[in-house]
Amino acid sequence: MSAVPLEERFALAPEVEEDRLRAVEQLYLLDSAPEERFAQITRMARFVFEVPMAAVSLLDRDRQWFKQCDGLDLSGSVPRGQTVCQATIKRGYDHPEDPGLILEDTLDSEFCELPAICGAGGIRFYAGYPLFGPGGHPVGTFCIYDTKPRQLSSTQRDTFVELAAWAQRELQSTDDLERAANVQRQLLPPPLGDLPGYTVCAVCLPAYAVGGDFYDHYPVQGGTIFTVADVMGKGLGAAILTATVRSALRGASRAIDGVSDSIDLAHAVNATYQQIRDDLSSTDSFVTLFHFKVGTDDGLVQFVDAGHGFAVVIRADGSVLPLNSEDLPLGVLPEDRWDAHEVVLEPGDSLIVASDGVLDLVGGGDDIRAAVKFVAQHADPTDLCAQAHIRAKGAAPVDDITIVAIRREPSP
Template sequence: MKSLAETGLLDSPAEEGFDRITRLAQKLFGVSAASVALIAQDRQFLKSVVGDLNVNTPRAESFCSHTILTPNTLVIEDAQQDDRFSNNPLVLGQPNIRFYAGEPLQGPGGHNIGTLCIIDDVPRTFSEEQKQVLQDLAAIAQREINVRTDLKNGAKIQQAHLPGNSPSLPGYSISACSRPAGDLSGDFHDWHLHNGRLRFTLADVMGKGTGPAILTATVRAGLRATADREPSEALTAVSEELLSNLARTESFVTAFHAELDPATGIVRYADAGHGLAHHVTAGSAITRLSTLNAPLGIMPGMQWHTHSLTLNHGDSLIIPSDGVLELLNEDLKELATALQLLPASTDVATDLNRLALSPGASTDDVTVLILRRN
């Protein structure tokens, strides 16, 4: 059961990747139904189904619960003539199963967790050639399971690398909220204290999925390793380090990287093509910190510049990713209006989720970092 739980598939919504396989199986074999079935402790759950089958069935009645006990294809050519199934409610009543063929599917660690199966309401013979076709389709379903499991595990690792509680910094607070478009995010935020100063970053790797997620970890590690340098010098060093990787993936990284001196409120920052950070004063005046500097990884020899601003008491520095701008119809004025409200927010995560679930919801990763001087 642990292996099944690790996939995150039990009781999850239908997905086209699996539905395509069951549709193909039903058409290829000309049967009444096909499904990707997952076997839980007390029931069978159909992740994908074509035909008139219940999504949930007691495990005791499930044909697939027999299939997962063997590494081989289970074929029942006539269930009424098989002592194991002749009195099964699914044979005696709807869906009147007479023929069944199932191929085991595995979860993490190689444990059988379910099947790709086909059924019909009339007896059938099943040749070795047909068995091979079912095995080939099951291999495709198995890849779908493996990819989703890898993404779930990758998301857990990525979450573990995000900063935890904000550092103790009397007079200031820093917080962030992130909503990936999928399991893995191309956005990242980070903060840590270095020699009594707060270093913080929001970066966005172009694209979504595994590749950008790997690059976010590399960028974060590079910026942490250059904490003793000016923000602009840190960006230069990381860009040169990443140049070949970014070129191979045809990607680039926008980033806002900064350092706060808590004693003075001075923030020294460098912006690599991000251009969405906003300074909100205690009186709610808002200024966007635009930039002419390019993203990281565009070409060798690029230079970035360090700028500064002062956070007075009651001021905030708010840095959204471009997924937030997408939520607001790519309108910078709408973005400024929305960000003006965040310094007074008592629950940034709720406010961001409200935006994320709006009618024009973004298909991009969405992240916001807020530094306040109380």
């Protein structure tokens, strides 16, 4: 055997390795929890090939980390220099036309001295196929192992490649989802900055990588427009509709603001619905929405509540005023219309609008009183958003959580 260590024999050019590691990081999978979508692949592989072990892994800088590992007694990762998969990664660059690596008997290979192979009950058969990430870089492997030498027939080799393609699609799905999550985060407005006489804080915490909630704000004549909306559902489908609703509502509001001295919120919401009605109908979806304008000088809040269900004013004395209407969400009735209402924020008052995920955040089930109590105890916007982050970290949310909190500061 060669005296050159395996990690040197299968090392990549430094610039190639850095690009490859960047691709690994862009998947956002390292050290993540097990997922059933990968477990289905390894279970199928063990059944089809009658092997005791199968795995989906990523090769980091100094370790092979297993996203899914069936039949292998591992603590999550092994040193990269002690793996056969480092050769499979190298083969992905050197032989892209045939990147799979099959060792019918590992004791007859250059890897025979690896701890996982030379020990009692060690791996005697290995089949690995590189998995590719962003930029086409091999980032990991799909592998099957056996404790005895064996061969794969041509049909079995085809099946092995098909299962590797399944694992590849799951990695691609991860990459696409993270790109969608980045886009959705970028669509959230930047912090409002200086709004004289007011403190504003907002938070949006998707239950999954992407979500169906959003908030928005932008200045108009005499004040600032805010929106909190919740598209039915979670995940990528809801996120697509979320972007549609946001764009349509922004366009309608700004168009009306451009031709009128006083913006008509009800007109903006009704015009938005006309634009998206067919989309909501064809996808059997609906949108709850709280769309409002805060008058900078007088604290007048004009609002449209389309079945949103959680908007309250916390008065300076601690009393709570719910802002409710009987209007339905967008998309429930084909010819529905919405009306505007008003309330005044006095100095020291806070307006808090949240999606229904806040109910899960406070552990109140469907009891809205627990959520009202929570926001009343944290009426200061900065404090409320901080508490929302703390609670969400303590228990992963099962629904998207969005909160917009605005406080009119007490007069000097």
